[in-house]
Amino acid sequence: MTEEWPHPVTADRFPSPVPPGTGWPEDLARPSTPTARSADDVCQRADESRNLSELSAQVSVCRACGRLVAWRERVAHDKRRSFAAEPYWGRPVPGWGSDTPAVVIVGLAPAAHGGNRTGRIFTGDRSGDWLFAALHRAGLATLGTSVHAADGQRLIRTRMVAAVRCAPPDNRATPDERRTCAPWLSAELALVASTMRSVVCLGSFAWDATLRTVGGLGYLVPRPRPRFGHATRVDLSDQAYERSLAVFGSYHPSQQNTFTGKLTEEMLDAVIVAARDAA
Numbered sequence: 001m002t003e004e005w006p007h008p009v010t011a012d013r014f015p016s017p018v019p020p021g022t023g024w025p026e027d028l029a030r031p032s033t034p035t036a037r038s039a040d041d042v043c044q045r046a047d048e049s050r051n052l053s054e055l056s057a058q059v060s061v062c063r064a065c066g067r068l069v070a071w072r073e074r075v076a077h078d079k080r081r082s083f084a085a086e087p088y089w090g091r092p093v094p095g096w097g098s099d100t101p102a103v104v105i106v107g108l109a110p111a112a113h114g115g116n117r118t119g120r121i122f123t124g125d126r127s128g129d130w131l132f133a134a135l136h137r138a139g140l141a142t143l144g145t146s147v148h149a150a151d152g153q154r155l156i157r158t159r160m161v162a163a164v165r166c167a168p169p170d171n172r173a174t175p176d177e178r179r180t181c182a183p184w185l186s187a188e189l190a191l192v193a194s195t196m197r198s199v200v201c202l203g204s205f206a207w208d209a210t211l212r213t214v215g216g217l218g219y220l221v222p223r224p225r226p227r228f229g230h231a232t233r234v235d236l237s238d239q240a241y242e243r244s245l246a247v248f249g250s251y252h253p254s255q256q257n258t259f260t261g262k263l264t265e266e267m268l269d270a271v272i273v274a275a276r277d278a279a
Contacts, residue, residue: 005087009150016076017090020061024089024119025150026096028057036062039180046183052191056094059165059184065177068166075112075167089119092165095188096121097155100195102279103140105131106185106206107252109164109173116167118148121160130253130268131202138272157279161188163209178209186213193217197245197279200271203252204228210247219245230263231271233278246278 004013012023020029035058036042042064049055063069076090093110110116114125122128123146135141135158146153164173164181173181189196199214201207207228215221219236226234232249250271251263258264 008086009148014087016088017073028053029060033057033061036064038064042180043183046187049187052099055187059092059094062092064180068168068177071169072116072167075116080113083117088117093121095159095161097159098157101159101192102157102195102197103275104196104199105160106199106210107162107202108205109162110167112167120149121162126255127253130258134268134272137269138276163206186216189213190217198275199247200275201249207249248275
């Protein structure tokens, strides 16, 4: 018999990792949701997704990268001692927040014991604590913290996504894994392009992935591509649709950056407020 643990908020019991369609809060997938098992599958599923719910469901069951699948599920089985009494999501983490966002936050990948545990991007780790607090101070989140799916947190005119949807070993996805996952980000930004007015890129990889992705969506990205830096801003236009997009760089709120003072609350607040105002 498969061992199950109680969800920290709902108390419903789940195995680790969590099968789709078993009642996990905010899980949009079902047992019948098509599963991408190769890079070609990801391209096809992303291209055919008609809305964010369909896209998020298919993201959450993706198995295209064998190394990432093995790692995220191993973490879900082994767990961190402090979370040993609860289930781990253990699947790819879809985007989360408003379906019509003016502001989009882009990170690198879920944390092994954060989003990979809670099933919600940036939720349940120290980086998320910093990010949600900043969003709340800027009026873009209803709560100053987010600890787990079903905790009542809501984003206001804001959506969070990751360039890579699975927690990678040592927080580093390979170039092939990044390329395989890229169509999910492209499809998600395409689905919110009509309302998206600003993007905050947490770290240099998110910056490069965002500029590459929005360039593919028709925005005119300067050549050479602008370099990442904290509080860097690039204003882009899409002549075909007469849209504008402000792209902001921010140091990632990792413990390494926040403990050393490379990123302070004031620095993060300044970028979030600038993105809010630009939107």
